[in-house]
Amino acid sequence: KIPLLIDTDPGVDDALALLMALHCPQHEVVGLTIAAGNVGLRYTVRNALKLCEVAGRPDIPVFAGCAEPLLHPSPDAAEVHGQDGFGDVGFPEARTQVQDEHAALALLRLSHQYAGELVLVTLGPLTNVALALKLDPTLPTRIKRLVVMAGAVSAHGNITPAAEFNVAFDPEAAHLVLRAFPKFDLADWEATLAHGFLHREVEQWLQAASERARFYEAISRNTRLWSEDRRGDHWHSADSLAMAFALDPEGALEIAERPLGVELAGTLTRGATVTDWNRQTGAPDNARILLRYDQARFEARVRAALAA
Numbered sequence: 001k002i003p004l005l006i007d008t009d010p011g012v013d014d015a016l017a018l019l020m021a022l023h024c025p026q027h028e029v030v031g032l033t034i035a036a037g038n039v040g041l042r043y044t045v046r047n048a049l050k051l052c053e054v055a056g057r058p059d060i061p062v063f064a065g066c067a068e069p070l071l072h073p074s075p076d077a078a079e080v081h082g083q084d085g086f087g088d089v090g091f092p093e094a095r096t097q098v099q100d101e102h103a104a105l106a107l108l109r110l111s112h113q114y115a116g117e118l119v120l121v122t123l124g125p126l127t128n129v130a131l132a133l134k135l136d137p138t139l140p141t142r143i144k145r146l147v148v149m150a151g152a153v154s155a156h157g158n159i160t161p162a163a164e165f166n167v168a169f170d171p172e173a174a175h176l177v178l179r180a181f182p183k184f185d186l187a188d189w190e191a192t193l194a195h196g197f198l199h200r201e202v203e204q205w206l207q208a209a210s211e212r213a214r215f216y217e218a219i220s221r222n223t224r225l226w227s228e229d230r231r232g233d234h235w236h237s238a239d240s241l242a243m244a245f246a247l248d249p250e251g252a253l254e255i256a257e258r259p260l261g262v263e264l265a266g267t268l269t270r271g272a273t274v275t276d277w278n279r280q281t282g283a284p285d286n287a288r289i290l291l292r293y294d295q296a297r298f299e300a301r302v303r304a305a306l307a308a
């Protein structure tokens with residue numbers, strides 16, 4: 001099995017991505033490192049533990065990471081995910097406990113344990129990975145593949161006009177990470193918008209007779225209503241698309257390789273990802289940008305994870 005380490009800030013769409021990963025027979029989730037982002041770390045840790053329990057995998061180690069961005073405090077996304085990050089439905093806490101080891105240290109340890117094999121998937125702000133890199137800049141040499149949900153490759157942002165949430169929350173961390181890895185796979189917000197599901201179909205999938213579907217129906221309800229209100233017929237689940245790309249790279253139908261960096265200083269564009277579409281900088285093509293993914297394959301994976 002392919003070892004998979006997931007850095008995440010659950011989060012409603014993170015939760016679906018985690019169900020997909022835990023359901024995949026070809027991959028072994030070796031740990032969850034938890035970031036602050038969608039909501040505070042206290043909640044994202046609690047949600048990760050709960051999700052593992054609901055998925056029947058309370059054995060997956062969960063490591064708490066950084067409670068704040070590297071430099072500047074940043075607003076969360078509770079408006080989208082609920083004050084507790086899981087739709088404020090008041091579920092009972094998981095019986096399992098978070099590990100003592102810090103997420104950045106766990107990341108480094110697991111990168112040694114699975115050197116050359118480990119697939120690292122990031123579904124939240126990149127604070128933990130940036131910290132790990134500062135502690136040990138050789139980290140990228142041991143990671144087989146890095147898959148990142150972040151950015152808006154043509155500056156069509158979701159949290160500001162130009163920036164996507166995971167980068168905007170901690171631009172310095174994103175800068176450090178995306179600069180350090182010579183190649184990474186990117187599923188950005190614009191790809192997310194191109195791979196929506198119809199709300200009325202999602203509602204049907206959520207009627208599956210499984211504990212996972214019931215749980216997901218409850219925690220995603222308010223977010224789905226919010227999204228229907230704001231964005232119309234289609235529901236967009238950023239982290240699930242990134243996870244489909246991570247678990248099944250063969251499903252990618254179109255990828256563009258380009259140099260990509262993070263804007264740190266802009267007055268309107270701080271946290272934007274800047275793609276050198278015309279290769280004007282001479283910088284190496286570090287980003288493999290997902291443009292099109294097989295929608296039927298994506299859907300099948302989401303539905304299987306919910307129905308399990």
Ligand code: BDR
Nearest residue numbers: 011013077123165166238
């Ligand atoms: C990203 O931001 C978060 O709110 C989601 O969980 C996803 O990771 C989308 O911009």
Ligand code: CA
Nearest residue numbers: 011014123124
């Ligand atoms: Ca996320």
